[in-house]
Amino acid sequence: MLRNPWCLMSFPVTRLRRLRRTDQLRNLVRETRLTPDAFVYPMFVCPGEGVRKEIRSMPGVCNLSVDEAVKEAQEVRSLGIPSVILFGLPDKKDEVAAGAWADDGIVQQAARAMKREVPDLILMGDVCLCEYMSHGHCGVVKPGSTPQSLGAAARDALSARQGVVARSRGLAVRSREEKEKVIDELASIVASVVSKFEIDNDASLELLARTSVSLTRAGIDIIAPSDMMDGRVAAIRAALDEASFINTPILSYAAKFASGFYGPFREAADSAPQFGDRRSYQMDGANLREAMREIELDIEEGADMIMVKPAMPYLDVIAAARDRFDVPLAAYQVSGEYAMIEAAASNGWIERDRVMMEALLSIRRAGASIILTYHAKDAARLLA
């Protein structure tokens, strides 16, 4: 009787452990490799001189003034990392995000200095408005379902609050029911402000486009919009072309999920929304098919490269995007992913370097060829 040929392949003929016996053999058959060429190092630039302020929730990552950022950029380049992405902390915020598109904006200043001092480092510019808006949202805020303006809503809330505060004086001597009534009133004031605003998609596009042109003029090589407004890639492409920046590529944060893993970043970039949250523009973490639509639309609008953010909780999205689209694919290993590794390691609960490399490898294996990571410098040192 003929044996099934597959049976010939099984144990004891086949022993997968044969190729795992030594370091050299494991290295020979390794399917996925990490190199510093894949890394992009995120940097937070702030006003001042000689400033190097460590971010509490991200040990080892700092807010840097322009002069310190240049030194950091030199170090990054010397480690074989080809690129940095810049975020800015402006000295003042307003309701039109002027700091994002001003020619002397903080990122524009940093870009000019870095281009001068480290000319072969690729500079990515994150394009968003949240760090520059007084309200901390990624777009222009307009009144929602009621005709009332945001300012009026805030004024109403404030005067109502003053009444509540006045009534709450002497809470200590009030009855429990009265205290609860005051608390309920405060809660309804908060809810009314939150329900009365909307992020105005189309009005935001103009500011995002203006920011992109200004950053490119300052020396940014790759424009990376992270706001998640609909149509922003097309708007930015048109504005760049209009300004004759036809060769400036766009790396779009195409599938950016509303995520709890961004927590430490908000401290780093001082960009937490002052009211509401970002769920009306960032993606719902449950939606893989919608992520494919977001990516498809961004490519149609002219994105040269796409990004999935965060990385490790969304490896399936990275893998699906790799399967389906033939443009360079980036993944952003975000602040919370970094902070978890650092926190567990500092407690002695995990081996930091090993977990760091395993996390990066998983992102690479899922299909991302470019990895934005706060671990870029340390990982590059290990790979050297």
Ligand SMILES: [Zn+2]
């Ligand atoms: Zn934003």
